[in-house]
Amino acid sequence: MNVSTSPVRVAVVQFDPQVGTQNRPANLNTSLSLALEAVNNGANLIVLPELANTGYLSSLLGVLVWRQQWRKRGWYPTYVPLVSVVPAVVLAYGGSMTVIVSSALLGALVAPPLACSIAGRLPSYLHPYIGNVLSMAISTVLIVPTIGYWLAQ
Missing domain, CATH: 1.10.1740 (Rna Polymerase Sigma Factor; Chain: A)
Structure with missing residues (x-):
């Protein structure tokens, strides 16, 4: 059996998401910006902070x-x-x-x-x-x- 594999490059995106609906657009923009930066650096799996774009x-x-x-x-x-x-x-x-x-x-x-x-x-x-x-x-x-x-x- 011939199995093809490719490496997984993981990026852990770290920032301080702000709680509250009024902060959701800024949190989303920061998440997207940092995720795109990670993709440009070769990541194919991106991990964001817990509840980065939701509320508690x-x-x-x-x-x-x-x-x-x-x-x-x-x-x-x-x-x-x-x-x-x-x-x-x-x-x-x-x-x-x-x-x-x-x-x-x-x-x-x-x-x-x-x-x-x-x-x-x-x-x-x-x-x-x-x-x-x-x-x-x-x-x-x-x-x-x-x-x-x-x-x-």
Whole structure:
């Protein structure tokens, strides 16, 4: 068997992204500029800072709302809406403050307890992370049209 391989050149792009929707254009411009520089220097895989072009609002709300669960369990899936509901709502309806805050709040209220509930009901031979993924899907399917309905009113 003849396998062709090519080297991977990784560039780790480091900068200080600023939190907040008002800073998103500057963060995107900086990300793009540094990524293009890395490509020009031969990189074919580029790694950006965590959440360089998103916000922490959903995760923050989840931690605040569910802090008792964090204390009780030592961990709670408050990241679930951050990687599912909020991006889907922003893609569907734009990045206005109303869209971001409502999706972050609804996602923070619905997705983490749903993930724990599903994970707790799974057979023992299935990994509990399946509950998180199912919660991502179900929460997104429920929250995206709900926010769309509110926006249409």
